[in-house]
Amino acid sequence: MLQDKIQDVFNEPGCATNQAKSAKEKKKGCTKSLKPGAAAGGCAYDGAMIVLQPIADAAHLVHGPIACLGNSWDNRGSKSSGSQLYRTGFTTDLSELDVIGGGEKKLYRAIKELVQQYDPPAVFVYQTCVPAMTGDDIAAVCKFAAQKLGKPVIPVESPGFVGSKNLGNKLAGEALLEHVIGTVEPDYTTPTDVCIIGEYNLAGELWLVKPLLDEIGIRLLSCISGDGRYREVAQAHRARVTMMVCSQALVNVGRKMEERYGIPYFEGSFYGVSDMSDTLRTMTRMLVERGADKSLIDRAEGVIAREESRVWRRLEPYKPRFDGKRVLLFTGGVKSWSMVSALEGAGLTILGTSTKKSTREDKERIKKMKGEEFHQWDDLKPRDIYKMLADNQADIMMSGGRSQFISLKAKVPWLDINQERHHAYAGYDGIVNLCEEIDKTLSNPIWGQVRQPAPWESGPSSTLLAAE
Amino acid sequence: MSHIQRFPSAAKAASTNPLKMSQPLGAALAYLGIDRCLPLFHGSQGCTAFGLVLLVRHFREAIPLQTTAMDQVATILGGYDNLEQAIRTIVERNKPAMIGVATTGVTETKGEDMGGQYTLFRQRNPDMADTALVFANTPDFAGGFEDGFAAAVTAMVERLVEPSPVRIPTQVNVLAGCHLSPGDVEELRDIIEGFGLSPIFLPDLSLSMAGRQPADFTATSLGGVTVDQIRAMGASAATIVVGEHMRVAGNALELKTDVPSHFFNRLTGLEATDKLVRLLTELSGKPAPARLRRQRESLVDAMLDGHFFYSRKRIAVALEPDLLYAVSGFLADMGAEVIAAVSPTQSPVLERLKAATIMVGDHSDVETLARDADLIVSNSHGRQGAARIGVPLHRMGLPLFDRLGAGLRVQVGYRGTRELLCDIGNLFLAREMDHEHGHESHDHGESHGCGGGSCGCNAV
Numbered sequence: 013m014l015q016d017k018i019q020d021v022f023n024e025p026g027c028a029t030n031q032a033k034s035a036k037e038k039k040k041g042c043t044k045s046l047k048p049g050a051a052a053g054g055c056a057y058d059g060a061m062i063v064l065q066p067i068a069d070a071a072h073l074v075h076g077p078i079a080c081l082g083n084s085w086d087n088r089g090s091k092s093s094g095s096q097l098y099r100t101g102f103t104t105d106l107s108e109l110d111v112i113g114g115g116e117k118k119l120y121r122a123i124k125e126l127v128q129q130y131d132p133p134a135v136f137v138y139q140t141c142v143p144a145m146t147g148d149d150i151a152a153v154c155k156f157a158a159q160k161l162g163k164p165v166i167p168v169e170s171p172g173f174v175g176s177k178n179l180g181n182k183l184a185g186e187a188l189l190e191h192v193i194g195t196v197e198p199d200y201t202t203p204t205d206v207c208i209i210g211e212y213n214l215a216g217e218l219w220l221v222k223p224l225l226d227e228i229g230i231r232l233l234s235c236i237s238g239d240g241r242y243r244e245v246a247q248a249h250r251a252r253v254t255m256m257v258c259s260q261a262l263v264n265v266g267r268k269m270e271e272r273y274g275i276p277y278f279e280g281s282f283y284g285v286s287d288m289s290d291t292l293r294t295m296t297r298m299l300v301e302r303g304a305d306k307s308l309i310d311r312a313e314g315v316i317a318r319e320e321s322r323v324w325r326r327l328e329p330y331k332p333r334f335d336g337k338r339v340l341l342f343t344g345g346v347k348s349w350s351m352v353s354a355l356e357g358a359g360l361t362i363l364g365t366s367t368k369k370s371t372r373e374d375k376e377r378i379k380k381m382k383g384e385e386f387h388q389w390d391d392l393k394p395r396d397i398y399k400m401l402a403d404n405q406a407d408i409m410m411s412g413g414r415s416q417f418i419s420l421k422a423k424v425p426w427l428d429i430n431q432e433r434h435h436a437y438a439g440y441d442g443i444v445n446l447c448e449e450i451d452k453t454l455s456n457p458i459w460g461q462v463r464q465p466a467p468w469e470s471g472p473s474s475t476l477l478a479a480e
Numbered sequence: 481m482s483h484i485q486r487f488p489s490a491a492k493a494a495s496t497n498p499l500k501m502s503q504p505l506g507a508a509l510a511y512l513g514i515d516r517c518l519p520l521f522h523g524s525q526g527c528t529a530f531g532l533v534l535l536v537r538h539f540r541e542a543i544p545l546q547t548t549a550m551d552q553v554a555t556i557l558g559g560y561d562n563l564e565q566a567i568r569t570i571v572e573r574n575k576p577a578m579i580g581v582a583t584t585g586v587t588e589t590k591g592e593d594m595g596g597q598y599t600l601f602r603q604r605n606p607d608m609a610d611t612a613l614v615f616a617n618t619p620d621f622a623g624g625f626e627d628g629f630a631a632a633v634t635a636m637v638e639r640l641v642e643p644s645p646v647r648i649p650t651q652v653n654v655l656a657g658c659h660l661s662p663g664d665v666e667e668l669r670d671i672i673e674g675f676g677l678s679p680i681f682l683p684d685l686s687l688s689m690a691g692r693q694p695a696d697f698t699a700t701s702l703g704g705v706t707v708d709q710i711r712a713m714g715a716s717a718a719t720i721v722v723g724e725h726m727r728v729a730g731n732a733l734e735l736k737t738d739v740p741s742h743f744f745n746r747l748t749g750l751e752a753t754d755k756l757v758r759l760l761t762e763l764s765g766k767p768a769p770a771r772l773r774r775q776r777e778s779l780v781d782a783m784l785d786g787h788f789f790y791s792r793k794r795i796a797v798a799l800e801p802d803l804l805y806a807v808s809g810f811l812a813d814m815g816a817e818v819i820a821a822v823s824p825t826q827s828p829v830l831e832r833l834k835a836a837t838i839m840v841g842d843h844s845d846v847e848t849l850a851r852d853a854d855l856i857v858s859n860s861h862g863r864q865g866a867a868r869i870g871v872p873l874h875r876m877g878l879p880l881f882d883r884l885g886a887g888l889r890v891q892v893g894y895r896g897t898r899e900l901l902c903d904i905g906n907l908f909l910a911r912e913m914d915h916e917h918g919h920e921s922h923d924h925g926e927s928h929g930c931g932g933g934s935c936g937c938n939a940v
Contacts, residue, residue: 077585
């Protein structure tokens with residue numbers, strides 16, 4: 013059953029990469045085969061948690077031994093404006109006896125206990141490798157628990173060993189399609205209801221965008237899943253338009269919502285001034301096409317004009333400071349091109365970007381923007397990055413937390429632009445935040461100090477000079 | 481009478497806000513204290529990714545950690561091929577001195593025979609005989625972080641240490657448990673070297689995890705005890721075993737080499753440190769150096785100054801077993817009352833703890849037990865619960881992701897005990913000041929607070 017689901021996800025027609033593949037390639041799926049001893053990155057369970065855990069009022073219960081939750085909980089910056097239940101880590105903490113005798117009864121008791129104690133609107137149950145191997149049927153337990161307890165209990169069948177984080181994102185999307193979306197009707201609907209998919213409100217980014225939607229008159233009916241509430245996610249099928257923020261990860265959800273409920277979707281980004289404006293324009297145009305009042309477009313243009321002039325004015329002071337500063341950009345997918353335009357707008361020079369997680373479309377887009385000479389690295393080794401930085405080929409590296417030490421150990425400024433970051437970079441205000449952070453780190457006085465040789469490294473002449 | 485509540489068999493089916501971390505993670509930390517080592521998890525790549533992120537957040541250091549990347553098929557058919565391929569790839573790419581393998585829930589559920597796989601690997605790969613290989617069985621579904629650390633140290637002792645016909649009278653082994661931070665190990669080195677002795681720490685996190693500046697990019701651990709040094713442990717005059725979870729490794733070492741071992745259940749506290757100093761005096765035949773004498777005097781003084789704030793304070797402690805034992809013991813030494821001692825896993829030290837409630841539990845248990853406590857001592861994960869019940873949190877253990885210098889803190893020896901005494905004492909002192917002056921002037925920075933006149937000042 014799980015195999016069917018994975019195969020289905022691999023067949024995704026909404027995915028451009030997939031469309032270009034032969035039938036045989038498709039069957040192999042989009043998970044690159046991992047090389048033992050030289051692999052990095054999260055597993056499918058990790059990917060599923062990333063997508064679903066931001067649903068803040070639900071309980072998220074991990075069915076597995078302690079490693080899956082004990083080593084990983086409380087490590088993401090997804091923010092909630094209300095319920096904080098999603099930050100509580102629940103796990104069945106499977107023991108040796110559960111591995112031998114099966115963990116299904118324990119799982120049911122765990123669901124029951126947390127429903128009694130916390131009364132969440134729903135419980136998400138995550139399958140992991142060990143119970144998948146021993147054959148715990150979490151779907152059956154969830155179904156039974158849902159009937160007994162009168163609450164939605166959603167099985168998320170995405171054990172780590174089936175593949176990468178990206179596959180886990182999609183399997184989480186499948187769980188939403190199968191068990192959640194379409195199960196709750198909104199109290200009322202409006203012609204401007206939208207659903208945003210793939211936005212996780214990291215560092216509160218959604219809150220830099222939502223006020224603009226409110227002002228234009230667009231109602232955010234449902235966000236999957238940043239600052240999410242279970243009921244809102246379950247109402248997503250009543251949206252008029254869907255926006256896909258991270259197209260690769262959840263393309264299956266957007267496409268199937270179109271197929272099932274006739275909701276058109278588009279791909280957009282909140283990063284960078286022009287991308288942000290494009291997103292607002294596309295969203296309003298599509299809403300109007302589906303019957304929303306035409307005045308929506310004027311209001312959007314008004315907001316865009318005001319915000320753009322404001323943001324350019326606010327970015328002006330950075331331009332001379334950023335003149336000639338070279339950036340190495342290491343991030344995946346959509347961000348690889350949307351960040352490029354955002355940073356160049358602020359006067360920075362982008363040396364190149366990694367395209368490890370980007371689609372062919374993403375790559376084409378960068379090529380169109382930047383020309384053939386622009387570096388697109390598919391698989392750059394940490395050692396090579398270190399060398400580039402140590403040789404003073406860049407002034408700052410921007411990447412995810414795991415690669416920060418490549419830059420810091422080379423004594424080159426570094427900025428976190430991935431999930432663990434503490435600052436919000438989305439929307440018009442976000443790009444100003446980003447430039448402020450870049451400027452803060454570039455102009456920090458430590459760089460000159462830490463590159464000084466130690467007293468025992470400097471020659472005798474400099475010692476004499478210092479003494480005089 | 482204290483009692484031990486056992487979890488989860490009777491209490492709860494779901495662990496809520498876990499205190500426990502997995503065995504392979506503990507094993508990885510132990511391997512990171514070996515020079516030019518690359519720890520390798522035999523399991524799905526997610527196991528490695530989570531462990532990596534946790535250690536990076538705690539130490540703020542690059543963490544070398546690899547995976548055999550077991551997928552569904554390999555899991556069912558057996559993982560030897562992945563293991564061999566992983567080791568070969570690592571040796572070819574990174575040329576480590578040692579690869580430390582830790583199994584995971586995935587490979588242990590299948591029941592991979594690691595002893596057999598070691599032999600098979602060595603037979604099939606004679607070209608890699610120069611690379612030390614250590615395998616430890618560390619299933620995720622049994623034990624926890626401390627057990628995994630212990631398993632890896634025991635595995636290294638068994639695989640690498642050799643008996644020696646000679647004795648080097650000034651060479652001392654230290655089996656340093658995971659409750660010792662890199663800073664603690666550095667402090668112990670100072671103390672031991674002060675007696676003219678040369679310690680070999682297994683593992684030695686002070687050389688690898690205390691903030692390094694590499695000359696080039698390395699994919700292996702940078703610093704730590706070398707494989708040759710581990711092999712030479714058989715020539716030492718004595719072994720100092722720190723922590724209950726190091727006892728099995730200590731016994732294995734003694735059995736293999738006849739080096740007599742001396743067991744310490746903790747090195748935090750005045751009397752605990754006195755015991756160590758007595759042993760070092762005996763082993764070296766030298767008197768304690770002046771610096772150590774000054775440090776003892778300073779600790780005694782800090783105890784006199786600080787005890788006012790500790791007396792009958794009600795404290796809940798939730799840490800890995802041996803650290804739990806050390807900290808609870810220190811707090812009791814200072815006159816505080818440990819109302820709850822929560823451990824993530826079972827351990828023999830729990831029987832020896834002195835606390836009103838001793839249990840194997842999680843952060844949600846701490847939240848329940850600490851409602852009327854004056855302080856919680858736990859890792860950074862404790863902050864959510866502590867905030868909910870309005871009790872201050874002193875951060876110790878691992879992970880500490882919301883503090884700088886997590887790996888550098890010192891809480892052993894006279895100096896480390898004094899640091900800990902002042903850190904926790906200051907929390908009480910700050911609270912007393914807040915309460916005393918809370919009504920009149922909240923934002924009067926200069927308002928004097930002396931904690932009940934015990935500072936000897938004239939302020940009323």
